[in-house]
Amino acid sequence: MSTAAPVIGVLALQGGVAEHLAALDRSGAVAKPVRRPEELADLHGVVLPGGESTTMSRLLHSFELFEPLRERLAAGLPAYGSCAGMVLLADDVPGAAEAGVTPLGALDMTVRRNAFGRQVDSFEADLDFTGVAGPVHAVFIRAPWVERIGPGVQVLAEVTPRGSGDQPAAGRIVAVQQGRVLATSFHPELVRGDERVHRHFVHTVRAG
Numbered sequence: 001m002s003t004a005a006p007v008i009g010v011l012a013l014q015g016g017v018a019e020h021l022a023a024l025d026r027s028g029a030v031a032k033p034v035r036r037p038e039e040l041a042d043l044h045g046v047v048l049p050g051g052e053s054t055t056m057s058r059l060l061h062s063f064e065l066f067e068p069l070r071e072r073l074a075a076g077l078p079a080y081g082s083c084a085g086m087v088l089l090a091d092d093v094p095g096a097a098e099a100g101v102t103p104l105g106a107l108d109m110t111v112r113r114n115a116f117g118r119q120v121d122s123f124e125a126d127l128d129f130t131g132v133a134g135p136v137h138a139v140f141i142r143a144p145w146v147e148r149i150g151p152g153v154q155v156l157a158e159v160t161p162r163g164s165g166d167q168p169a170a171g172r173i174v175a176v177q178q179g180r181v182l183a184t185s186f187h188p189e190l191v192r193g194d195e196r197v198h199r200h201f202v203h204t205v206r207a208g
């Protein structure tokens with residue numbers, strides 16, 4: 001790609017849109033909200049924010065964005081999904097049909113929604129993250145985890161066990177990458193002043 005800043009869209013139907021736009025802006029990308037199919041045309045990459053995957057699925061269909069986005073992803077558009085965005089990028093989500101979630105199938109993985117359950121509904125943890133130097137502070141909010149990955153998928157981060165005792169979250173896969181598609185269970189866009197995960201994605205987009 002050229003040395004010009006890549007144009008990265010943020011799906012702007014629901015959820016943490018402003019936070020992703022700001023983080024991308026600080027990471028050397030030209031960030032723009034996407035609400036209409038024609039706004040997909042000039043993108044070098046796309047971000048699917050956190051929020052509620054059921055609502056986002058419904059809006060993707062009513063804004064007639066689902067099929068054009070699915071096609072762009074199938075044709076190799078680099079993508080990053082956080083939390084609900086991770087759910088939407090998966091190709092297998094148990095209970096999806098009953099919940100009204102239609103995954104886009106851009107990543108060969110099974111993702112379980114709201115996986116951490118009531119005990120650890122929302123929590124924060126420091127993680128080792130492949131490709132990022134130093135621990136990443138991760139904020140989980142009714143987060144999914146990755147239950148199965150296909151052969152082409154790399155694990156970037158798991159929840160690190162702490163001390164002893166029962167830790168339902170420990171060892172769970174919470175960040176993955178397949179080619180130029182990235183997904184995290186957590187929300188780097190909520191940690192102000194730390195754009196390392198977004199920079200990793202922008203770097204991945206530029207590497208194409």
Ligand SMILES: NC(=O)CC[C@H](N)C(=O)O
Pocket residue numbers: 049050051052053054082083084085087113114141142143144
């Ligand atoms: N913070 C989030 O994005 C929550 C995701 C939500 N539980 C879902 O499945 O869509």
